[in-house]
Structure formats: structure tokens, C-alpha cells
Amino acid sequence: MITNNATPERPSLRMTYSCQWPALMATALLLLGFSGASHAVTGELNLTGSTTGFLAVAVFVVAYGLVMAEEKLHMRKSKPVLVAAGIIWALIGWVYVQSGLPDEAEHAFHATLLEFSELMLFLLVAMTYINAMDERQVFDGLRAWMVQKGFSYRSLFWLTGGLAFIISPVADNLTTALLMCAVVTKVAEGDRKFINLSCINIVVAANAGGAFSPFGDITTLMVWQAGLVQFQEFFELLVPSLVNFLVPALAMTLFIPKRTPESLDEAVELKRGARRIILLFLLTVATAVACHTLLHLPPVLGMMTGLGYLQFFGYYLRKSLPRSLDRKRTQYVQRGDWRKLEQLGSVVPFDVFNRIARAEWDTLLFFYGVVMCVGGLGFMGYLGLLSDVMYTQWNATWANIALGIMSAVIDNIPVMFAVLTMEPDMSHGHWLLITLTAGVGGSLLSIGSAAGVALMGQARGYYTFMGHLRWTPVIALGYAASVATHLWLNQASFTLP
Numbered sequence: 001m002i003t004n005n006a007t008p009e010r011p012s013l014r015m016t017y018s019c020q021w022p023a024l025m026a027t028a029l030l031l032l033g034f035s036g037a038s039h040a041v042t043g044e045l046n047l048t049g050s051t052t053g054f055l056a057v058a059v060f061v062v063a064y065g066l067v068m069a070e071e072k073l074h075m076r077k078s079k080p081v082l083v084a085a086g087i088i089w090a091l092i093g094w095v096y097v098q099s100g101l102p103d104e105a106e107h108a109f110h111a112t113l114l115e116f117s118e119l120m121l122f123l124l125v126a127m128t129y130i131n132a133m134d135e136r137q138v139f140d141g142l143r144a145w146m147v148q149k150g151f152s153y154r155s156l157f158w159l160t161g162g163l164a165f166i167i168s169p170v171a172d173n174l175t176t177a178l179l180m181c182a183v184v185t186k187v188a189e190g191d192r193k194f195i196n197l198s199c200i201n202i203v204v205a206a207n208a209g210g211a212f213s214p215f216g217d218i219t220t221l222m223v224w225q226a227g228l229v230q231f232q233e234f235f236e237l238l239v240p241s242l243v244n245f246l247v248p249a250l251a252m253t254l255f256i257p258k259r260t261p262e263s264l265d266e267a268v269e270l271k272r273g274a275r276r277i278i279l280l281f282l283l284t285v286a287t288a289v290a291c292h293t294l295l296h297l298p299p300v301l302g303m304m305t306g307l308g309y310l311q312f313f314g315y316y317l318r319k320s321l322p323r324s325l326d327r328k329r330t331q332y333v334q335r336g337d338w339r340k341l342e343q344l345g346s347v348v349p350f351d352v353f354n355r356i357a358r359a360e361w362d363t364l365l366f367f368y369g370v371v372m373c374v375g376g377l378g379f380m381g382y383l384g385l386l387s388d389v390m391y392t393q394w395n396a397t398w399a400n401i402a403l404g405i406m407s408a409v410i411d412n413i414p415v416m417f418a419v420l421t422m423e424p425d426m427s428h429g430h431w432l433l434i435t436l437t438a439g440v441g442g443s444l445l446s447i448g449s450a451a452g453v454a455l456m457g458q459a460r461g462y463y464t465f466m467g468h469l470r471w472t473p474v475i476a477l478g479y480a481a482s483v484a485t486h487l488w489l490n491q492a493s494f495t496l497p
Contacts, residue, residue: 044101044104045095045096045099045101046380046381047092047095047380047381048380048381048382048385050095052091052092052094052095052380053380053381053382055091056087056088056091056092056376056377056380057377057382059084059087059088060084060088060373060377062080062084063080063081063083063084063369063373064080064081064084064414066079066080067080067081067366076362077362077366078361078362078363078365078366078368078369080369081366081368081369081370081373082365082368082369084369084373085368085369085372085373085376088372088373088376088377089105089109089372089376092105092108092109092376092379092380093105093106105379108375108379109372109375112371112372112375112376112379113372115225115371115375116367116368116371116372118225118298118300119218119221119222119225119300119367119371120364120367120368121300121303121304122221122225122288122299122300122303123218123221123364123367124356124364125284125303125304125306125307126215126303127360128307128310128352128355128356129277129280129281129284129306129310130171130175131355131356131358132277132310132352132355133274133277133278133281134175135271135354135355136270136271136272136273136274136277137268137269137270137271137274138270138274138277138278139175139179140268141268141269141270141274142163142179143179143182143183143186143268144267144268146159146160146183146187147183147186147187148267150260151187151260152258152259152260153188153194153256153257153258153259153260154253154256154258156183156184156187156188156198157194157197157198157201157249157252157253157256158249158253160180160183160184160198160201160202161180161198161201161202161204161205161245161249162205163176163180164176164177164180164201164202164205164206164209165205165206165208165209165241165242165245166209167179167209168205168206168207168209168210168213168216169209169210169212169213169215169216170213170215170216170281170282170285171215173206173207173209173210173216173217173449173450173451174206174450174451174454176206176209176451177202177203177206177451177452177454177455178454178455178458180198180202180206181198181199181202181455181458181459181463182458184198184199184202184459185458185459185462192461192462193255194256194257195459195462195463196459196462196463196464196467196468197252197255197256197471199455199459199462199463199468200248200252200446200463200467200468200471200475201248201249201252202451202455203443203446203449203451203452203455203468204244204245204248204249204440204443204475204478205245205249206451207439207440207442207443207449207451208241208242208244208245208439208440208443208482209241209245210439211237211241211244211435211436211439211440212234212235212236212237212238212240212241212436213234214231214234214299215285216439217412217439218367218412218413218416219412219413219415219416219435219438219439220234220435220439222413222416222417222420223416223420223431223435224292224299225298225299225300226420228420228431229428229431229432229435230293231289231292231293233428233432234435236432236486236489236490236493237432237435237436237486239485239489240436240482240483240485240486240489241436241439241440241482243478243481243482243485244436244440244443244478244479244481244482245478246478247474247477247478247481247482248471248474248475248477248478251474251477252471252474272317272324273313273317276313277310277313280306280309280310280313281306283306283309284302284303284305284306284307284309284310285306286302287302287303287305287306288300288301288302288303288306289302290302291305307352310352310355311352314351314352318351363450367413370413370414370417371417373414374414374417374418374421375417375421378418378421378422383418383421383422384422386418386422387422387423387424390402390403390424391422391424391425391426396424396426396427396430397430397433397487397494400430400433400434400437401433401437401483403415403419403434403437403438403441404434404436404437404438404440404441404479404483405437405441405444405479406441407437407438407441407442407448408441408442408443408444408445408447408448409445409447409448412438412439412441412442412449415438416434416438419434419438427493427494427495428493428494429486429487429490429491429492429493429494429495430494432486432490432493433483433486433487436482436483436486437479437483440478440479440482441479443475443478443479444472444475444476444479445465445468445469445472446463446464446465446467446468446469447465452468
């Protein structure tokens with residue numbers, strides 16, 4: 001699932017992907033090496049063996065290389081893919097104009113843009129609600145409650161991991177991971193070993209929890225929006241996702257010291273309307289599901305309607321703020337609570353558009369660039385070629401497992417979008433499998449998911465690439481166990497109708 005306006009609480013996601021060059025080059029070579037034996041998937045012209053096609057692939061490789069080097073270059077990841085998308089489609093447009101087929105390229109671009117637009121608006125509403133709950137201190141309140149309880153290290157390990165697994169299907173896995181990491185670093189301050197183990201557990205749990213819900217990750221949302229897996233069918237992945245979380249967690253818990261840190265006195269008062277915004281978010285999710293399931297309309301209709309719910313509620317909060325402040329001022333004076341009385345002077349009205357402005361625009365623009373780049377390469381015929389190699393010459397099961405592992409090195413968004421664009425002839429069970437593997441495969445490396453990258457920034461020096469890598473064999477065991485569990489539990493769904 002699924003981010004970038006840096007704040008102290010929510011650090012900018014720096015993609016430390018410099019070590020991903022070998023896999024990226026291998027992908028490029030795969031595209032180029034088989035270019036002679038394909039026919040176009042979408043476009044009428046087969047450009048896979050042409051100079052134009054080779055140039056488009058080279059542009060994409062260079063752009064994605066710049067994305068991977070974001071940490072060293074200090075350049076936002078959206079910039080290179082936006083330029084690459086423009087170049088690739090300009091090349092397509094030039095070739096099709098010269099061939100007397102300008103309308104076909106235009107229609108293909110519009111179709112790809114429409115697919116992105118639906119996903120972007122969906123994500124924008126979800127991000128706005130998460131930012132609204134953050135501003136109303138919902139997540140701070142949950143963190144304070146856990147800090148106050150004085151849990152043992154083992155209890156804290158399981159509590160943060162379990163909550164990450166439970167919350168990420170509704171909120172995005174990045175927000176969930178950042179919240180749980182804040183608790184761990186606050187309670188176990190200075191304990192390098194425990195913080196590293198807990199952060200690994202949180203990343204695995206957040207990615208696993210996001211894999212069985214359309215709202216847990218961008219890739220699951222893409223599959224749901226494409227109509228390949230219905231809302232209720234995602235829950236067939238609940239048990240495999242749980243296995244993916246539990247296997248490494250059980251192994252790591254054996255290395256957690258049996259001691260209890262001192263409890264901390266931290267009180268957080270939820271801002272006015274916090275609980276009602278949570279209820280509105282759940283109502284928005286229900287509206288989106290109803291639009292898709294009952295009315296057979298795109299889920300984005302329900303999400304945008306839900307944004308209207310939040311705007312109306314924001315209007316109510318602004319209009320009723322003076323009356324609310326007067327009431328609280330009277331209560332604090334009667335109680336002699338001068339500290340809270342002083343804080344009332346800093347209360348500002350709730351503004352929905354401020355929450356929208358704080359959405360992760362770099363991620364949304366990166367998403368646009370990737371979707372348009374991959375869509376352009378697919379229009380040229382490269383994805384049909386790759387589909388033939390992986391889903392015809394290979395077994396679909398092994399192809400989906402391999403793509404899940406690849407998503408630990410290459411971002412799972414282009415991996416999933418490529419599969420959706422290929423449209424391989426797969427059973428329902430195989431579509432669930434690629435949904436699972438693309439979601440949990442990123443846990444194999446700390447740089448394999450947005451949650452892992454963010455936690456390396458938040459717990460800098462405690463949670464590191466090498467610290468995560470030492471536990472990769474155990475995480476890989478959980479990955480294999482989750483795949484095996486899905487193949488066993490849902491074996492009936494692997495038969496093509």
C-alpha cells in the first residue's frame with residue numbers, strides 16, 4: 001500500500017535503493033533479450049524490436065535508477081519517472097503519427113490515464129482521512145496508552161506487531177508502522193537489539209496485514225479496482241498473511257530479554273471530533289464497498305462521497321468551535337486547570353483542505369509516472385513479451401512467487417501494474433497468490449517496502465539494512481509458509497473456470 005510531505009512525526013521516505021541495480025538491469029535485459037519473438041499486446045504496431053522501443057526501455061531504466069539512488073542524490077523519486085513517462089509517450093505518439101494511426105495512441109494514453117486517476121483519487125481520500133485522524137491526535141492517543149501501561153519487552157513486541165497487523169488493513173501500512181515504531185523507540189530508548197527486532201516485526205506485520213485488504217496497500221487496491229478479486233475474497237488471504245507474520249515473530253521472540261522497562265507518564269487528550277472522524281472513515285469505506293459490490297460502480301465514487309462527509313463535518317467543527325471553546329474555558333476555570341486553559345489559545349479550526357494538502361504528493365506523482373511508463377511499454381508490446389516468458393514458458397505459480405521476491409528489490413507498484421497490464425490467463429487462486437506475494441515479499445529486505453524505508457529513517461541507527469538482513473532467512477521461511485498455506489487452503493480456486 002502506500003508517501004511524502006516530511007514532518008517530524010512522519011519522515012520523508014528516502015528510497016535507499018542503490019543496491020537494486022543488478023535486478024533492474026536483469027529486468028531490462030529480459031525485456032531486450034526476448035524482443036524478437038513477440039507481437040504487440042495493445043498497440044497495433046510491434047515496437048519491441050525497434051530503435052524506438054529500445055530507447056523507451058533505456059529511458060525507463062535510467063529513470064528508475066535515479067529513483068533507486070534517491071537517498072544519495074537527494075532528489076524526489078517522482079521527478080525522473082514523470083519525465084520518463086513524457087518521453088516514452090512522446091516516442092509512441094511520434095511513431096504512430098508517422099504510421100497514420102494517431103487516434104490509437106491517444107486512446108491508449110487516455111485509458112491508462114483514467115486507470116491512474118481512479119486510483120489516485122481513491123488514495124487521496126484515504127490519505128486525507130489518515131491525516132485528519134493524525135491531526136486530531138488519534139494515533140498519539142493510542143501511542144500514549146501503550147506507553148503508560150508498562151508492558152514487558154515481550155508483551156510490547158507482540159502488542160506492536162499484532163496492532164500493526166490489525167490496523168494496516170484499514171489504515172495504510174506506512175502510517176501503522178510509523179506509529180508502532182514510535183511506541184517502541186519511546187519505551188525501549190537506547191536498547192538497540194530490542195528496537196531492531198521490534199521494527200523488523202512491525203514491518204513484516206504491517207505488510208502482511210495490508211495484503212488481505214483492498215485498503216492495506218496500493219497493490220491490493222489495484223487488484224480490487226481491476227475487478228479481479230472481489231472485496232470479500234481478499235479475506236481468503238487472512239490466514240496465509242497471519243502465517244507470514246507469525247513464523248518470523250515466533251522465532252524472534254526467543255531472543256527478546258525477559259524484562260520490563262519503566263512505565264512513562266504521557267497523557268494525550270483527543271481533539272474534538274476525533275472519534276467521529278474515525279466513524280466517518282469507516283462509513284466512507286462501507287460506501288466505497290457498496291458502490292463496487294452492489295451498484296457495480298468504481299469504488300472511487302464511494303471514496304469521493306466520503307470526502308464530502310468529512311467536508312461537511314469540518315464545516316460543523318469550524319462553526320461550532322467558539323461555543324465549544326467557551327464551554328471548555330468555563331470547565332477549566334472551575335477546575336483550576338490553568339495549563340489546559342492556556343492551551344485553548346492555540347486551538348485552530350479544523351480545515352479539510354489542509355489535510356488534503358498534506359497528502360503524500362510525491363508518492364502520488366511517482367505512482368502516475370510508473371503507471372504511465374509501464375503502460376507505455378505495455379502498449380509497445382514489452383509486457384506481452386514478458387507475460388509470454390513468465391506465464392506461458394513458466395508455471396504461473398512459480399512466476400507469481402518469483403515476482404513477490406522481486407518486489408523486495410523493485411517497488412511492488414510497477415511489478416503489480418505490469419502483471420495487471422499483461423492480463424495473463426490465470427485462475428482466481430493465482431490472482432490471490434500474486435496479491436499475497438507482492439504484498440508480503442517486500443518484507444524480505446528493509447528497502448523492500450515503504451514501511452521498512454520509513455522506519456530506517458525514524459529509528460536511524462537502531463533499525464538498519466544489515467540488522468534486517470540478518471533475519472531475512474527467517475522472514476523468507478514465513479514467506480514460503482504463507483505461500484504454502486494459501487496453496488493448501490485455497491487449492492480449489494486454482495482451477496480455471
